[in-house]
Amino acid sequence: MEEIKKSLRMPLFGSTFSPKKTPARKAASLSSLHTLDRSTREIELGTEYGPPCMNLGGQMWKFEEGQWITESGGTASNKEVQRLKKRNTQLEEENNLLKVKNEILMDMLTETTVQYHLMEKELEDVKPHRP
16 A cells, blocks of 8 residues: 555655756957957057938038938928928828829720720611621
8 A cells, every 4th residue: 555655656756946047148349349459449449439410412410419400501490391391291192192093094095995996886786797
């Protein structure tokens, strides 16, 4: 009976679980820049990063003091930006309207062409055939 009890005992619940400790990771950088001396790093990376720049429509813009400034020195005012956004929205709506009108005209042209071909066929059927 004692042997049956031992065989029925679940080893998972009977013993405590103690995982092996993992070894500490070595903090190794993937970059070799830390091995370079200061002068070499300055040559490679440069010390002056400067403000972010981009070219939009042939005009250079720089981000300085929280605003995008054109290379000519003027800033785009908030009113001007809002006016341009509004104009852009108007042009997009006009473009969508013109697309819808174009589709309607194409449908009308297709319908008229089909009607013309049907009438032409009826006319040929009605005409007497001459030998």
